[in-house]
Amino acid sequence: MRVITQHELGGPEVLTLVNAPSPRPLPTEVLVRVKAIGLNPLEARLRSGEFPMMGEPPFVLGWDISGVVDEAPQTWRFRPGDEVFGMPLFPRVASGYAEVVSAPALHLVRKPPSLSHVDAAALPIVGLTAWQGLVDLAGVGTGDRVLIHGGGGGVGHVAIQIAKAFGAYVITTASGSKREFVEGVGADEVIDYTTVDFTEVVHDVDVVLDTIGGDTVRRSLGVLRPGGHLVTATAEDDPELIAEFEAAGMRFSGVAVDPDPVALRGLVDLVERGELRVHVQETFPFERVADAHRLLDGGHLTGKLVLTV
Structure with missing residues (x-):
């Protein structure tokens, strides 16, 4: 799979697209083939070293994901083919800037048909x-x-x-x-x-x-x-x-946000009732993550930025 990593702290140019082995899901985890990744200002601060929550590189940023379950070997919550989204593991490393992510099933919810993968990926952290x-x-x-x-x-x-x-x-x-x-x-x-x-x-x-x-x-x-x-x-x-x-x-x-499937389902209910919509200012293909981070660095965004995979 392709993954976006960094080997040093710095500007958007340190984000590097590389090939890496796909993760293996642990018991109670699912393997998600990612369709979209939400970006957050926190990730720009982590990338630059302004906020050292993840320690020293190399590391892979990202938490907000939406995609399709590829494998669900030891959990009853989802089956292969289910469309899901969420914010797995936050604030621990989830390595969300990747084509495939292994995530606790409890940290994900089903994506309703009314919500695109782009909008779903934009929603969890915010x-x-x-x-x-x-x-x-x-x-x-x-x-x-x-x-x-x-x-x-x-x-x-x-x-x-x-x-x-x-x-x-x-x-x-x-x-x-x-x-x-x-x-x-x-x-x-x-x-x-x-x-x-x-x-x-x-x-x-x-x-x-x-x-x-x-x-x-x-x-x-x-x-x-x-x-x-x-x-x-x-x-x-x-x-x-x-x-x-x-x-x-x-x-x-x-408020120190944490994964919460009950609240995620509450957000989905609001979406389906027409009372909530997440605004995506711009989407970028996976390969243009550095361009997206330049916008993050600039601040004053209207809504969210999303990578498509």
Whole structure:
């Protein structure tokens, strides 16, 4: 099979297409012939060495996959020919930038016919991050006022739709160029962060979902109602922030996304009800992974990038 690996840390040019033996599935795993691979900003940080979660190279990036089961020798969950998708093993190495991936069957769900392989591959990390933050941690429900930072990004645009599906009133920050996009996925109010300070116009919010980090987290304290809850996807364990929020009578949580077939099936239900669609800004053939990573490095994406295999 072909696999995209790297032998040193650096820019997109370090990503190399090579031939490698196909993996062998362990008990309870399935072998998936990959059709599409979702790309995430985290992978650019890992590739460059900015975030050393995977240690020293060589290693193979990637978690978001969609494809067809090739082998399922010791699991009852799937059979060869089943179309599946998911985010196997995260945050451990899954080697998803490959034509064939061996993955725990429990970390995958069936891909519905209504979801293309490209859209399915784009969904797991961003969808699970948004679901676990808004539904599992914050318990967002009907009538809640929710502020989502970075509504035009991968997690943000999915989070808007999840919050709306659960009955919330959604405010989001986004650049002016993305106003039409975030309104199109359901945002009730859009704050152009390039011209407006959100702390001056947003008040009495029940839940803040942060996808930006930096001082956005601390500044969001002032927009929460008493007892409000901030969930961040960028600062999972910050004792100083936790103490500051608790002293103000607020809740602070970091969402460290993990594989979750129950939440994945919840996302599929929203897709099939027409309440969720993942936006793919651009697709690239497997061989052009370096070009895709150059876009990742540039930031300010609208939705997701996907490799097709």
